[in-house]
Amino acid sequence: xxxxxxxxxxxxxxxxxxxxxxxxxxxxxxxxxxxxxxxxxxxxxxxxxxxxxxxxxxxxxxxxxxxxxxxxxxxxxxxxxxxxxxxxxxxxxxxxxxxxxxxxxxxxxxxxxxxxxxxxxxxxxxxxxxxxxxxxxxxxxxxxxxxxxxxxxxxxxxxxxxxxxxxxxxxxxxxxxxxxxxxxxxxxxxxxxxxxxxxxx
Amino acid sequence: xxxxxxxxxxxxxxxxxxxxxxxxxxxxxxxxxxxxxxxxxxxxxxxxxxxxxxxxxxxxxxxxxxxxxxxxxxxxxxxxxxxxxxxxxxxxxxxxxxxxxxxxxxxxxxxxxxxxxxxxxxxxxxxxxxxxxxxxxxxxxxxxxxxxxxxxxxxxxxxxxxxxxxxxxxxxxxxxxxxxxxxxxxxxxxxxxxxxxxxxx
DNA sequence: GGGATTTTGGACTTGCGAGTCCATTTTTTG
DNA sequence: CAAAAAATGGACTCGCAAGTCCAAAATCCC
Numbered sequence: 407x408x409x410x411x412x413x414x415x416x417x418x419x420x421x422x423x424x425x426x427x428x429x430x431x432x433x434x435x436x437x438x439x440x441x442x443x444x445x446x447x448x449x450x451x452x453x454x455x456x457x458x459x460x461x462x463x464x465x466x467x468x469x470x471x472x473x474x475x476x477x478x479x480x481x482x483x484x485x486x487x488x489x490x491x492x493x494x495x496x497x498x499x500x501x502x503x504x505x506x507x508x509x510x511x512x513x514x515x516x517x518x519x520x521x522x523x524x525x526x527x528x529x530x531x532x533x534x535x536x537x538x539x540x541x542x543x544x545x546x547x548x549x550x551x552x553x554x555x556x557x558x559x560x561x562x563x564x565x566x567x568x569x570x571x572x573x574x575x576x577x578x579x580x581x582x583x584x585x586x587x588x589x590x591x592x593x594x595x596x597x598x599x600x601x602x603x604x605x606x607x
Numbered sequence: 608x609x610x611x612x613x614x615x616x617x618x619x620x621x622x623x624x625x626x627x628x629x630x631x632x633x634x635x636x637x638x639x640x641x642x643x644x645x646x647x648x649x650x651x652x653x654x655x656x657x658x659x660x661x662x663x664x665x666x667x668x669x670x671x672x673x674x675x676x677x678x679x680x681x682x683x684x685x686x687x688x689x690x691x692x693x694x695x696x697x698x699x700x701x702x703x704x705x706x707x708x709x710x711x712x713x714x715x716x717x718x719x720x721x722x723x724x725x726x727x728x729x730x731x732x733x734x735x736x737x738x739x740x741x742x743x744x745x746x747x748x749x750x751x752x753x754x755x756x757x758x759x760x761x762x763x764x765x766x767x768x769x770x771x772x773x774x775x776x777x778x779x780x781x782x783x784x785x786x787x788x789x790x791x792x793x794x795x796x797x798x799x800x801x802x803x804x805x806x807x808x
Numbered sequence: 809g810g811g812a813t814t815t816t817g818g819a820c821t822t823g824c825g826a827g828t829c830c831a832t833t834t835t836t837t838g
Numbered sequence: 839c840a841a842a843a844a845a846t847g848g849a850c851t852c853g854c855a856a857g858t859c860c861a862a863a864a865t866c867c868c
Contacts, residue, residue, distance in 0.1 A: 411835065411844065435722050438825060449847050450827080456845095460827065517782070518719035521636050531782040563791045567772070570792035574775025581718070581732040590764045591771035598799045612814065612865065639855055650817050651857080661857065 418456040420446045426468045430512045434465065434519040465516050466526045472513040473534040477541075479503045484538075487545025490554070490600070497592050504576050505585045511576060539565045546599065555599055568595040619657040621647045627669045631713045635666065635720040666717050667727045673714040674735040678742075680704045685739075688746025691755070691801070698793050705777050706786045712777060740766045747800065756800055769796040 410418075424446035428437050439461060443449060457463040477484065480503070483496035513531070520527040542565035549555040575588025611619075625647035629638050640662060644650060658664040678685065681704070684697035714732070721728040743766035750756040776789025 409836090409844075413835075414845065417845075433722050433724070435720065436724075439827090440825070451829085451846060451848075454827070461825095514778075515719065518716065519636065521634055528782045535779060535782065564795070566788045567791040567795035570772055570775030570779060570788045571768070572775060573778045574771030574773065574792070577715075577774045577778055578736055578771060581729045581736065587767045587771045590768040591775070594765070594768035594799050595795065598795050598802070601799070601802045610814075610866090614865075615815065618815080640857090641855070652818075652859085653816060655857070656815070662855095 414456070417448060417452055421448055421453055421456060421464070422467055422471065424448075425464055426471050426512065429468060429516065430510060433510055434515045439464075462520065462524065465520055466524070466530070469513060469516045469520070469527060469530045472516065473530050476513065476534060477537060484541050485544075487542070488548050488552070493545070493549075493596055493599075497596060500572060500592065501585055501589055504579060504588060509580050509583055511580055514577070514580070535569065539569050542568050549599070559599075564599065567598075568592075571595045615657070618649060618653055622649055622654055622657060622665070623668055623672065625649075626665055627672050627713065630669060630717065631711060634711055635713075635716045640665075663721065663725065666721050667725070667731070670714060670717045670721070670728060670731045673717065674731050677714065677735060678738060685742050686745075688743070689749050689753070694746070694750075694797055694800075698797060701773060701793065702786055702790055705780060705789060710781050710784055712781055715778070715781070736770065740770045743769050750800070760800075765800060768799075769793075772796045 421442060425437070425442045428441050428445055432441075439450070439453060442464075443453060453464070454460060457467065459466075480496065480499055483492065483499050487493055487496060513534075517527045517531050539562070543561045546555060546559070546561040546564050550557045550559065550561065571591035571594065572588065575585070575591045578587040579585050622643060626638070626643045629642055629646055633642075640651070640654060643665075644654060654665070655661060658668065660667075681697065681700055684693065684700050688694055688697060714735075718728045718732050740763070744762045747756060747760070747762040747765050751758045751760065751762065772792035772795065773789065776786070776792045779788040780786050
């Protein structure tokens with residue numbers, strides 16, 4: 407079904423990354439297929455050869471790329487939330503990542519444009535959220551086992567709240583350009599976790 | 608400059624609300640000018656007569672409409688955060704409002720589509736956020752004065768965090784369709800405020 | 809009432825950009 | 839090496855939807 411030569415795979419990758427880059431710089435609305443072709447030195451036929459679904463399929467692939475990137479950029483901290491200093495450096499990483507990213511959030515941009523009526527688009531986002539929340543919950547549970555957080559706390563619900571803090575902070579940053587809300591929300595979330603800490607005996 | 612007959616004003620309003628309604632139902636991408644014309648029984652010339660800037664100006668007007676609506680839907684609770692039960696009913700109102708709204712967030716949809724390149728679009732959002740945060744901060748300060756929240760808490764920062772909780776919860780709801788994150792985040796935010804309460808003497 | 813102004817209808821232009829097609833070149837495979 | 843399959847170039851079609859224009863109708867103002 408899909409033999410895909412080495413050269414072919416390279417071209418496909420080039421198109422994909424070129425599209426992602428252009429979207430990161432100019433947003434989805436200002437990204438025509440021709441822009442991608444020009445930037446990647448490819449032709450229409452190549453694009454439709456590797457992405458038979460056309461624009462929509464390409465955008466979906468970009469969404470997947472960006473979604474993976476989101477979690478990758480939080481490594482290794484995200485998977486090692488085993489002490490308060492670790493939580494703090496994770497927090498700093500997140501803030502820094504989004505500060506760097508600036509006002510354009512490629513993922514939000516793409517999914518918003520793809521519309522939530524495309525089942526694929528929301529699947530990508532939903533899966534990202536699930537993985538993200540799951541890793542946070544693992545961190546919370548670890549701290550509970552270490553006696554640093556009240557075991558009565560619902561780890562998943564706390565992780566959900568924390569995730570919302572991040573998303574909201576980022577969303578606000580997209581309009582204001584400031585990361586102050588993100589920082590405030592994250593700090594609050596972590597403070598909340600610590601407040602539920604078992605009183606040291 | 609703009610005499611605007613009574614009839615003219617009515618037509619303009621009809622177009623504006625028709626556009627907002629169509630966008631709420633179908634999203635921005637799926638809203639062509641012709642759709643609005645058909646729904647409001649008006650013609651191209653009328654639309655461009657009342658919105659000389661065309662589509663962009665219309666969308667911006669819709670954004671303003673929706674932004675106002677967001678705060679209005681939280682009245683009167685938002686301006687009366689003077690007791691813990693009051694905070695709770697505000698929280699319930701917000702959750703309910705967004706549950707009703709479903710997956711489509713007209714404001715986010717419009718601003719995302721208008722791109723953040725339009726200065727007007729982000730101005731609308733920024734102003735909304737400022738007003739929203741300001742009202743929340745007022746509520747926090749009121750509770751501080753009543754001795755229900757630690758006076759050492761930075762009211763504006765707490766309000767910023769709370770705002771991020773809401774935005775994030777809503778954003779996640781847009782993909783998942785669930786309000787669980789919104790609820791978890793809001794509950795956490797309020798719990799955080801209460802945790803900072805002065806120990807009763 | 810009547811001239812000025814605003815409102816309205818709707819056909820027309822226009823440009824953009826997605827998607828198609830086919831001929832040609834390159835690579836794989838046996 | 840030769841046949842088959844894949845990769846590539848780029849011109850072409852085509853539909854949609856934004857925006858323009860002008861003439862006709864309604865309304866306002868004195």
